[in-house]
Amino acid sequence: MKNRFAAFAGLCLVVGLSYCHSEGGQQTAPPDSSPTGQTTEQANSRPARLKAAVARDLESLVKRIDQELLPLTQRPISQPLPVDSLRLAFRRCRLAYKQVEPFTEYFLPATSKLVNGAPVAEVEVEETKMFEPAGLQVIEPLLYPSPAPAAQDSAARGELRRQVGRLRRQVRALQLAWADQEFTDAHVFDALRQQVFRVVALGITGFDTPLSPAATLPEAAAALAALEAPLRLYATTTNDKAGPLAQLSAARAALQRQPDFAAFDRLAFVRNLANPLGRGLLALERQLDIAPFPGELRALRPEAATLFDTDAFNPDFYTGNRQWFSKSAKVALGRQLFFDPVLSGGGGRSCASCHQPGRAFTDGLALSATLSGGTLRRNTPTILNAGLQAAQFADMRAPTLENQAIDVVGSRDEMHGSLDAAAGRLARQPRYAAQFRQAFPESEASGGPLVSPVRIQNALAAYERSLVRLNAPFDRYVRGDKGAVLDAAAVRGFNLFAGRARCATCHFLPLTNGTAPPAFQDSEAEVLGVPERPGSRRLDPDEGRYVHTKLAPLRHAFKTPTLRNVALTAPYMHNGQYRTLEEVLHFYNEGGGLGLGIAVDNQTLPPDKLHLTPRDVADLKAFLVALTDTAGQH
Incomplete structure (x- = not known):
């Protein structure tokens, strides 16, 4: 779990393979990839209209920053900082970003990371370089929680002004890069489905909103709302009660109906609403004879309708x-x-x-x-x-x-x-x-x-x-397999895992490891502050990634492992010092090493206690047990 409570204390280690974006991601399709029976001009009209709409939304975002957020940070130091007004302007800017997120994240991932990436330094190990984070998630710790750090400290106030200025520059960079984008119908549908995946794996888990959980579900609803106008360009009918527009409306309504971060039933949302929406988008794409990049090499196969499809991932x-x-x-x-x-x-x-x-x-x-x-x-x-x-x-x-x-x-x-x-x-x-x-x-x-x-x-x-095992009881249930059953404790456990316990902000769904969605091309490491033995206040001496890189932020950093089959893989942690899942959950519940009083100055796990009850711990364990799949093991 990222320590988003200290914008620069954390570390996100990214190690991956290039993936063919225009910035390093999605592969550009040939210009003649158009639905059967349409002229090239007809096929290109919808992408052109969409491109213009995204350009207008980017301009609106810049105006919000210029007219609402930036002026509030530029008040004389002698005047009190208007925290409530700043937070309102900040939330409006985040919602405005969600309107363009499906396409900026898809086509321009590197720049988008500087608009709404994790508030932690990115380390390029091979180049032994670190890159300062920027964007909305870096600004959030300056405004939340109460009292706002920027209102209490002049240095934080100056940092807020600097970061808002950086945010504006990065959004302008998106505008300039967007003007040069050319794409096809296939790219549009790819981006739409990836946005659904992003909402499932990052949006509803609070990955973007660690300090303002009340904003999590409204922002997830806004992230889905961004799909409506593009989808209307392609929908064969707007009143199909079983079509993707209706599915989109139902998913948004569920997010708006239950704004409570802790109480939201994430499992029901994914199983009954988000997964059907992903399938509906793919079905419409095929109905329009738009090929979803068949054969293109990706971690998550381009034809996957949901994150939980059988054989959705390609280890090659x-x-x-x-x-x-x-x-x-x-x-x-x-x-x-x-x-x-x-x-x-x-x-x-x-x-x-x-x-x-x-x-x-x-x-x-x-x-x-x-x-x-x-x-x-x-x-x-x-x-x-x-x-x-x-x-x-x-x-x-x-x-x-x-x-x-x-x-x-x-x-x-x-x-x-x-x-x-x-x-x-x-x-x-x-x-x-x-x-x-x-x-x-x-x-x-x-x-x-x-x-x-x-x-x-x-x-x-x-x-x-060949030892990929993603057909656990949880998988069968969440994908809606007939006859699949998950007991009530495991359901509650998943909702904790992807919600209040914050597990899924590091053990990303659906793999439950540190391979970051929705591209799944980079793996992350964390500094947890694991003790040398249970009950000790001494940090385990193993320096992890630092041994090979000599980069200070990587001292005691270890890869985020998979939790698949975790009920069978005791003992736990890199040093094997915790013999039960209950011991591991206690460690996280206390806030990792810092929460236990261990001196670790670069811990990336939030040190705040999770306040999990004994029932919560039992429910989380029930969910983890439901991740067991050793079928065909030999």
């Missing part, structure tokens, strides 16, 4: 190399290698020695045993769903599963092996030679050795990428 996105994409022969070879001690130096340990299928691919130990009889310094994580992350290991030092294999096999403490030596041993076994030939048919034309270290790595990774 995270390979970084099309030659490494999975296929059944690679998976079968990788499985064979995973369970074979042939990769280790002494032939006595396989990957499965520590990642045991019967323990959800963990080992049940706080710290795994080394080959020399000691212990490793970190807990063994599950590899179920590990393929749906943009970085591996708790310290995120490996960008892919292929890179991870090098470290583990070569580690003196873990396998003490050599991929080169293993390749030689495998090449001499006819069974393996045949499997490599089937898995890598291009090998005969390459002229190189049939069995090579990189092919061993890729086969192992292909097997691990």
Whole structure:
């Protein structure tokens, strides 16, 4: 969970793959991608009208900043700061941004991040650079909670004026960039569905509004309202009671009907309203013969109607190399290698020695045993769903599963092996030679050795990428599968997870890891302040990401792990010191390390207590148990 209570104290670590936007995201489709039976001029008329409408909305946002927000920050220092008026102007600007959000976030994500991104420094590890955050979420901590920091401190007041000026410049940058955008009907529908996903994963969880929860649901309603005018350009009929316009209206009404952040039934909203809206948008797109970018490589497949669709995610996105994409022969070879001690130096340990299928691919130990009889310094994580992350290991030092294999096999403490030596041993076994030939048919034309270290790595990774498990009882229920049932405690637990307990602001839906929606191309790390042992007020000495980067904000930062199958993967945290889910939930309930009195100056978890009751904790655990899916595990 980001510590949005201190605008610059937090850290958002982003490690990912480029994804082909005009700024680094969505791929531009060819100009002739138009619905069947329409001329190019007819097909382009709707995108042109939409482009003009977004331009007008951006101009309105600039005017709100210029006429309402900015003047209030520029009053003489001798005059009191009009906090109530500032908050009202600020809320109006946020609502105005929601009107353009579907398209600025889709087409111009880098600039949009400086208008409404997380209020934490972005770290580019490879370039060893940090970038100062800007925008609405940076301004919010200066105005909330009561008393407003900007009203109490002259330095905060000056910072407020500076940040509002920066906000205006970034919105102007959006205006200028938007003027150059060219897009098609397919892009429009892609953006509309992604906005629905954004509302589900970020909007209703309070990700944008951590200090003003009363604004969360009204802003989510505004985020959906932004879809109405574009959708009316395409709707075949405006009075279809089962069509996407009606579904959109129903979803907005639900958000407006229950403005209480804590009381809102998020699970019912997602299952009964948001998911049907996503399906309705995709159905209308296909009805109009608009192809949703088939075959385009994305983490969330372009044809996914909801975040919870079966096979919605494509782990091959995270390979970084099309030659490494999975296929059944690679998976079968990788499985064979995973369970074979042939990769280790002494032939006595396989990957499965520590990642045991019967323990959800963990080992049940706080710290795994080394080959020399000691212990490793970190807990063994599950590899179920590990393929749906943009970085591996708790310290995120490996960008892919292929890179991870090098470290583990070569580690003196873990396998003490050599991929080169293993390749030689495998090449001499006819069974393996045949499997490599089937898995890598291009090998005969390459002229190189049939069995090579990189092919061993890729086969192992292909097997691990096959271990995607997203069909838990919760998934079946939320997607509306017939016969799917979720008990009342788990329902309450989900509503806490995605609401008052703030879990989903870091363990993002639907993956419940740190891979950020709706693009799912970057993975995040957090500084939680984990103690060296339960009850201690000493911070665990493991410095996490800092060991490899030497960047101060990354000291004690660790990857946000998946909570899928978490009921089976005890003990918990990077050091394995919490043996039960109740202990982990107590840690978060107290506000992490800072809340427990541990000295950690860069904690990104909010230090405020969550005030969860014993029933709340039991309900959260019930939801976490409902994330268990080990079907087909072997």
